[in-house]
Amino acid sequence: MYCENAVSLKQTAGECNLSISEVKKLMELVNNVSLYNEFYHPSTLSLNSRVHYTKVASVSKNGSERGCLLINFFSPQWVRGIYKIDYDKLEYLKSGKNFSEEELKRLNGLIKDIELINTRKTTLYKVLQGIVEKQKTYFNSGDIGNLQPQQQKELAEKINIDSSLVCRAIKGRSIDTPQGEEKPLKFFFSGEKAKIESALRNIMTRPYTDEQISDRLKKQYKINRDRRTVREYRNKLKISSGVHWNKNNDKK
Template identity: 30%
Template sequence: MLRQRLQQKLLQKLSPQQILLMKLLQIPANELEQRIKQEIEENPALEADTFENQSEDFEGNKAEESPDEPDIQESTDDLHDDFDVEDYYKSEDEIPEYKLQIDNRSRDEERKEIPFSTGISFHELLKQQLGMQHLDEKKRKIGEYIIGNIDDSGYLQRSVDAMVDDLAFMQNLEVKKEDVEEVLSIIQEFDPPGVGGRNLQECLLIQLKHKMKTEDSETLEIAYKILKRYFNEFTKKHYEKIMKRLNITEQQLKEALDVILSLNPKPGNSLGETSRTNQYIIPDFTITNNNGELELTLNTWNMPELRVSQTYSAMLNDLAKSKKRKAEKETFSFIKKKMDSAKWFIEAVKQRQNTLYITMKAIMDYQREYFLTGDETKLRPMILKDIADIVGMDVSTISRVANSKYVQTPFGTFLLKSFFSESMKKDDGEEVSTREVKTILKNLIENEDKKKPLTDEQLMKALREKGYPIARRTVAKYREQLGIPVARLRKELNN
């Protein structure tokens, strides 16, 4: 039976301005510039101005407010204010230009440019070498298709059978499996050595074949046999089995392993270090130690200065005074919408800077001992809620700030979220960070006897002796998080 009734519901909806701010908070410094450029392209009412074109009013305002220390009293409520049309009717004297701009750098601040290296790419190098081969049109197409299926590490990511089918269906080229394998063998002779391997074993064998063409030694032959016949035993470090089956001494095995370990498991990356597009980490924050006083700087070197277009302001003012306002209602509405959007974006960027600064300032103060010394054992247990309570913001906001942001310190550049960790209690009741436990675990493994590496059980006992009551499965979890293999795989032969 259908009924009609009144019902009250309490709903919370985010305004477009809040959504914009949340999205900007997630963007790291190296992506913010592109986001600003995109907004400028989409909104003609938003302009980016160079410092030389700034007004005297703007310079006066900049002297009062340091760009490195944003006004932390400003609230996100500013983004929710309604913009009255009358705001746009005032003359330029009533609206100083600095109110429509965001200050991002000082006149004396050094502007740094990030260098990008250029050169031939990995795949272009392979295609160049393919072009030097005396191949017919059919084999050339096969070669180009094979190169297209080689990843940046130098490995072939497609099986020969699959490539035969692909060439038939996609390029209408009927080929046999033997044709593809023949061209693949040619590509595997290219530089860098090891390229075109279908797995790690084949990649290393290709490199050994290259070496054996110019060198003739028993050590190379033993290394080749190990990779060809006993690759599984090699990966599991069953050295005794290898010595017994090849009837070689421990010294011979060690020399062969030294050759194998000198090979490149990712041959494509050897070229990529200088020729591929480099991925630079641009820190969002910089912390410096000035005679025992920590100083925090927000990275704003690549941010243009934003302002609302004065041309659009004049157009809106003229339309407001025009007697044909009703006839030009759509034009008036369009311009007002674009100007509102530009003003919201400028305010959102400014609020983003404020939020980032006060959040990082709270983290810096909370972990003061670490940032002064660089000693990871000085890191205090810290979760998102700890910082949220200090700055008076929601945990989700702190999470967005910490995500994908980097901080440059005197001890290196680190991902911001790496400073957050759970706590555990020592035997004496002291609360310590789990990162401190990982640091001690890492030190234990680094100083162990590599001929007899410590098992997880032995590592657990060693940690308990130091006052850290930790279970064996927790040791295994921390070890895996540190990227450290099990004891058997850490074993090394005598030097």
């Protein structure tokens, strides 16, 4: 469906023993299937957020190899750049004075746009690979206590791109974890603060005192925070402690 090499309609028609009109119809079908595939995996995060998310992939465990994780893109076009540029032929055409100055200017602008599209596709692939590698333990366990703090700048340096490109690649995009939870890509760059807040939300499904919460943070998530710090986080998240819950129940 997604050929790596740039092939003309005429060449495709000849190799497949089809007419050019038939090739065009098939290409239109492939494009429609690709678009349908992307919309077939809608994000649920957008329902409770002002940000519109596009779910681009899922991370799954490789059953044949323990601990190995696979990135499954919902559309092959997310994996790599979809346009191939024959730079040698392009330079040959330019040197032959086949274009006016205005046409050359427009052509150069078009090439830059195509290169940018390809770079963004490739960047997303590299970013996801970097996230999965860094958060391998988290993806395998689903335990937020195993989530490793990571900065966008850190990943950018590792995959040798500018940090601004990482920021653009993760904006408004999400993935499914092996546990079936959808997470925005920015979730993996939230750091220690977001880790504590998420752990608190998980713990407070039942009424606990700040001391009990502190103990559970340490035992379940390997997070050491005293009662005062727990109270500050809890107040910020507007979560009542077990003491308040018990008082409210007594009033009833």
